Amino acid sequence: MIPQMASKRLRKILFTIALLAIFCLFIKWNFAGICILCLKKSEVTSFKRDSGNFLELPHIDCSKSPPFLVILVTSSHNQNKERMAIRETWGKEKLIFNKLITTCFLLGTTPKPDDQIAISTENVKYGDIIQKDFIDAYYNLTLKTMMGIEWVHKFCPQSSFVMKTDSDVFVNTYYLTELLLRKKRSTRFFTGFLKLNERPIRQALSKWHVSKEEYPANTYPPFCSGTGYVFSTDVASQVYNISENVLFVKLEDVFIGLCLAELNVKLEELHSKQTFFPERLEFSPCRFKKIVTSHFVKPHELLIYWNALERSMDEKCPR
Numbered sequence: 304m305i306p307q308m309a310s311k312r313l314r315k316i317l318f319t320i321a322l323l324a325i326f327c328l329f330i331k332w333n334f335a336g337i338c339i340l341c342l343k344k345s346e347v348t349s350f351k352r353d354s355g356n357f358l359e360l361p362h363i364d365c366s367k368s369p370p371f372l373v374i375l376v377t378s379s380h381n382q383n384k385e386r387m388a389i390r391e392t393w394g395k396e397k398l399i400f401n402k403l404i405t406t407c408f409l410l411g412t413t414p415k416p417d418d419q420i421a422i423s424t425e426n427v428k429y430g431d432i433i434q435k436d437f438i439d440a441y442y443n444l445t446l447k448t449m450m451g452i453e454w455v456h457k458f459c460p461q462s463s464f465v466m467k468t469d470s471d472v473f474v475n476t477y478y479l480t481e482l483l484l485r486k487k488r489s490t491r492f493f494t495g496f497l498k499l500n501e502r503p504i505r506q507a508l509s510k511w512h513v514s515k516e517e518y519p520a521n522t523y524p525p526f527c528s529g530t531g532y533v534f535s536t537d538v539a540s541q542v543y544n545i546s547e548n549v550l551f552v553k554l555e556d557v558f559i560g561l562c563l564a565e566l567n568v569k570l571e572e573l574h575s576k577q578t579f580f581p582e583r584l585e586f587s588p589c590r591f592k593k594i595v596t597s598h599f600v601k602p603h604e605l606l607i608y609w610n611a612l613e614r615s616m617d618e619k620c621p622r
C-alpha cells in the first residue's frame with residue numbers, strides 16, 4: 304500500500320517537473336527565436352546604394368505628368384487587401400486642388416516563385432508597384448524605403464513632394480495637399496510626427512532593439528515616425544546621394560534621420576496643430592478632416608472612413 308502511494312506521488316512530481324521542463328523549453332526556444340531575429344550579425348557598415356535592378360516599375364511617366372505628391376507605401380506580397388483598400392480610398396490617383404496625387408507600393412521579394420508571378424500580374428493591372436530583389440522582412444525596411452527614394456531620384460524628380468507611409472495608415476490626402484500648398488515650401492523641407500529626443504532601445508526583446516555594435520551612440524538624431532513623413536523631392540535626391548556615407552541602421556526612420564542630420568536638413572511642423580498621428584485615432588468625419596495620418600487602420604475600416612470623409616466634405620464642423 305505505502306510504496307504504491309509513494310510511487311503515485313513520485314509520478315505526480317515527475318509529471319509536474321516534465322511539464323515545467325516543457326514550459327521552460329518553450330520559453331527558451333521562443334527567446335532564442337526572437338533573438339535570432341534581433342541579434343543577427345550586426346554589421347557596422349554604411350548603406351549600399353544602387354544594389355540591384357528594379358524588378359517592377361510603376362506605369363507612371365513623371366516627365367509627362369509630374370505629380371505634386373508621390374506617396375510611397377511600404378507593403379508586402381501578402382497584403383493584397385491592404386493595397387486594394389488603399390487603391391480605392393486615399394491612394395486613388397486623382398487631382399486635389401488641381402494637383403496630381405499618385406501612390407506606389409514598395410515591395411521586396413519572397414523565395415516563392417508564385418508570389419513573384421502574383422506581384423507581376425498585379426503590376427500589369429494596376430501599374431503601381433516598385434520592387435527590387437531583397438528579402439521582404441521587417442528588418443529590411445531601410446532597403447525598402449531607400450528603394451522608394453532611389454525610384455523618386457531616378458524616375459520622378461519632376462514631382463514636388465514625396466510621402467513615405469505604411470499600409471495600415473489612413474492618409475487624408477485632401478488636407479495634406481491643402482497644408483503643403485499653404486506652407487509654400489519647395490526645397491529642404493521635411494515634416495511628419497517629429498521625434499526629437501529618442502534613444503536606442505537596448506533591450507534584446509524589443510522589436511526596435513538596436514545593439515551597441517549596430518549603433519554605438521546613446522541618442523538618435525531628430526527623425527520623423529515612419530508611419531508617415533513628407534518631404535520636398537529635392538530631399539529624396541540628397542538623401543539618396545548621401546546614403547552611402549551614412550551608418551546603416553535597420554530602423555528606416557532613424558536611418559533617414561541620420562541622412563538628414565548629415566545633410567543639415569531640419570525637421571519642421573506642417574501645422575501649428577498636430578496632424579500626423581503615429582497612434583490610432585477614433586474616427587469621426589470632423590476629426591479626420593483635420594488630420595494627415597492615423598495609424599492601425601484595417602482595410603475595411605479604411606473604406607468606411609474614406610466614404611464617410613468624402614460624403615461629409617461640404618459639411619461644416621465645429622471649430
Ligand SMILES: *[C@@H]1O[C@H](CO)[C@@H](O)[C@H](O)[C@H]1NC(C)=O
Nearest residue numbers: 436437438439440441442443
Ligand atoms: C534583407 O535582404 C537581403 C537581400 O535579399 C538578405 O540577404 C537579408 O537576409 C535580408 N534581411 C533580413 C533580416 O531578412
Ligand SMILES: *[C@@H]1O[C@H](CO)[C@@H](O)[C@H](O)[C@H]1NC(C)=O
Nearest residue numbers: 540541543544545546547548
Ligand atoms: C553628393 O554627395 C557628395 C558627398 O558625398 C557631395 O560632394 C555632392 O555634392 C553631392 N551631390 C549632390 C547632387 O547633392
